[in-house]
Amino acid sequence: MKQEERCAAYLRSKDLSIFMRQVRKKWETYGRVTGIVTLKNVSASAREALEGILGKRFQEEDIKVSVKSFETALQNSVFENVDFKLVLDAYFGEKVLSTKERQQIKNDEQVAFRKSLFSIVDKTDLSMVHDWLASVLENKDAGYYVLLRLMKDKQMHVFTCVVDGIVQILTKEDLRMPISVFAAEISGNPHFLDRNNDGAKLLMSFLSFYYHVDVPKDSQSWYMTFACAGLMKDAIAGSVAIYNLHLERNGVFHQGAEACYQYGEPFMLSSANFVGVQRILSQQGIVYVVENEMVFTYLLELIKDTSIALVCTSGQLSTTAQCLIQLMADNQMQIYYSGDIDPEGIGICDRLYAKYPQYIIPWHMDRNAYMLSLSQECISEERLRGLESIMHPILSDTSKALGEIQKAGYQENILQLYERDLVSKNVR
Numbered sequence: 001m002k003q004e005e006r007c008a009a010y011l012r013s014k015d016l017s018i019f020m021r022q023v024r025k026k027w028e029t030y031g032r033v034t035g036i037v038t039l040k041n042v043s044a045s046a047r048e049a050l051e052g053i054l055g056k057r058f059q060e061e062d063i064k065v066s067v068k069s070f071e072t073a074l075q076n077s078v079f080e081n082v083d084f085k086l087v088l089d090a091y092f093g094e095k096v097l098s099t100k101e102r103q104q105i106k107n108d109e110q111v112a113f114r115k116s117l118f119s120i121v122d123k124t125d126l127s128m129v130h131d132w133l134a135s136v137l138e139n140k141d142a143g144y145y146v147l148l149r150l151m152k153d154k155q156m157h158v159f160t161c162v163v164d165g166i167v168q169i170l171t172k173e174d175l176r177m178p179i180s181v182f183a184a185e186i187s188g189n190p191h192f193l194d195r196n197n198d199g200a201k202l203l204m205s206f207l208s209f210y211y212h213v214d215v216p217k218d219s220q221s222w223y224m225t226f227a228c229a230g231l232m233k234d235a236i237a238g239s240v241a242i243y244n245l246h247l248e249r250n251g252v253f254h255q256g257a258e259a260c261y262q263y264g265e266p267f268m269l270s271s272a273n274f275v276g277v278q279r280i281l282s283q284q285g286i287v288y289v290v291e292n293e294m295v296f297t298y299l300l301e302l303i304k305d306t307s308i309a310l311v312c313t314s315g316q317l318s319t320t321a322q323c324l325i326q327l328m329a330d331n332q333m334q335i336y337y338s339g340d341i342d343p344e345g346i347g348i349c350d351r352l353y354a355k356y357p358q359y360i361i362p363w364h365m366d367r368n369a370y371m372l373s374l375s376q377e378c379i380s381e382e383r384l385r386g387l388e389s390i391m392h393p394i395l396s397d398t399s400k401a402l403g404e405i406q407k408a409g410y411q412e413n414i415l416q417l418y419e420r421d422l423v424s425k426n427v428r
Contacts, residue, residue: 007079008090014049019065024088024096026067031098033071033084039063053077113151120160124167132166132209142215143205146198155198161187162202169207175230176275179223182231193231195222223319232271238318239270241296244309245287248279264304266296266312271320280327282309287328288363288422291315291339291348295411295418302422317348329356336363338418341370341402341409342379343386346395353392364417366394367401372417373409 011020019039026035039046040062050065051057054073071084079087088096097105114137121129136143150158165186169175177185183192183199193200207225208215216222223233243266247254254277260267287309290296296312303310313321328335337352337360339345346365353360384406387399402409411418 002086002090003079003082004086005090007074007082007087010079011087011091015043015045016049019046019050020088020091023067023070024092027085027088027096028098031100033068035067037065037067037070039065113147116151116156117147117159120156120163124163126167126170128170128210129163129166129206132206135209136205141205143202146201146205150198158187158199159202161192162199162206165193165203166206169229169231172230174276176272177231179226179231179233193226195219220317220319220322224322227271227275227319227323230275232275233319238320239268240314240318240321240324241266241293241312242269242309242324243267243300243303243311244282244307245311246279246281247274247277248281249276250278266300266310269320269324271323274320274323277327280324280331280333282333283307284309285332286334286336287311288418289313289325289335289337290411290418291345292411295415298415299418299422302419308422316344317352325352325356329359333359334361335359336361338363338365338411340411341365341373341398343383343402346390346399346402347386350390350392350395353395362392362394363421364414365398367398369414369417370398370401370409373411373413374405375408375410375413377408379406379408 019037022037022039026037027033029035042050042058042061042063047058047063050063054065054069074082074084074087085096117133117137118130121133124130135141136147147159150156165182168182168186179193180190183194184190186192187199191197193203204215204222204225207229211225211228213225216225226233242257244261245257245267246261247257247269254273256273257267257269284307288299289311290299291313293312293314296310299310311324317325325335335352335356337349339348349360349362349365353362379402384403387403390396390399
């Protein structure tokens with residue numbers, strides 16, 4: 001056994017743990033043998049041990065010991081010429097580092113970390129990937145902490161897989177693939193890009209950088225951003241029924257949608273057949289959007305053999321529905337939106353209005369329509385709290401009535417209002 005280990009074993013045999021922890025703090029702060037350790041309420045055994053080592057008696061209640069004098073006393077004992085730093089390491093069973101040493105190690109690790117990341121990215125020869133990584137490291141956004149965790153857990157292959165995926169997104173023309181298939185292709189694991197996984201978070205960090213948007217906070221926006229890159233959550237789930245709308249892709253109309261248009265039938269628009277669509281057209285530049293399938297079916301019979309455009313979103317807006325509405329707004333279409341008059345329906349319409357204030361028009365979601373659509377279903381206080389942030393003036397007024405009556409209103413109860421507007425084409 002080395003001299004320092006024997007010395008450490010001797011010190012551990014004494015009641016000196018509190019004293020030694022204070023000595024360690026001094027070393028961590030200054031990186032050398034210095035400072036004064038003050039001990040309060042010292043036990044008799046600890047006092048005896050220190051007096052024996054230092055060769056002096058302490059009369060005062062609180063003991064002050066110079067770390068340097070403690071080191072000298074050890075070296076003048078049977079532990080002659082002992083290396084005090086090695087004694088500390090042996091005592092605590094690990095290398096005791098000063099703050100400066102820790103910072104240097106951290107700096108060295110960060111340099112090595114950056115080099116390893118850029119060595120992976122630089123193999124792509126794509127400046128966009130390099131710029132994204134540089135931005136992540138500089139701004140320390142969410143992706144940065146994912147990378148730190150991967151480094152700590154020695155899981156840097158995850159980053160390599162993500163970079164491979166980014167290369168495909170940037171270089172493959174018309175990439176159209178389910179997320180799980182794409183995930184399996186780049187990593188061997190179909191769940192690699194599940195939303196809560198590190199791979200998905202890193203890819204979303206890149207997509208947010210690439211599309212100049214904030215990292216999505218809600219599920220629908222998350223998958224909508226993936227869809228922009230050609231990655232679909234599901235090829236058929238969340239389909240939207242459209243009627244009398246032209247979908248243009250690469251300068252030509254979507255043949256499937258056009259066939260339904262010619263036959264006067266609704267077309268079921270899925271995320272799979274929506275990829276690549278660049279323009280949406282209607283004869284009047286107006287589209288009516290309803291939430292309820294039964295209402296859509298009823299109105300469809302009324303507008304047969306007309307050019308009126310109608311859409312059914314089927315409740316909460318799917319990724320496909322959100323992409324469709326965004327593209328309709330991009331094409332400057334007037335969008336008359338109508339949903340159930342309850343906290344959820346009003347919330348959907350208000351969020352759409354907040355995104356596209358020039359193009360979203362609440363359709364029969366005013367106070368009068370609410371009174372006509374009333375049901376006997378009571379709305380809980382918890383659900384009503386969702387109305388507190390409504391911004392659109394009409395929807396805000398309806399929300400007040402909803403808060404007073406606390407009953408839901410349904411689209412099925414105001415079919416006559418929709419019918420009157422569509423027959424007269426006098427939308428209010």
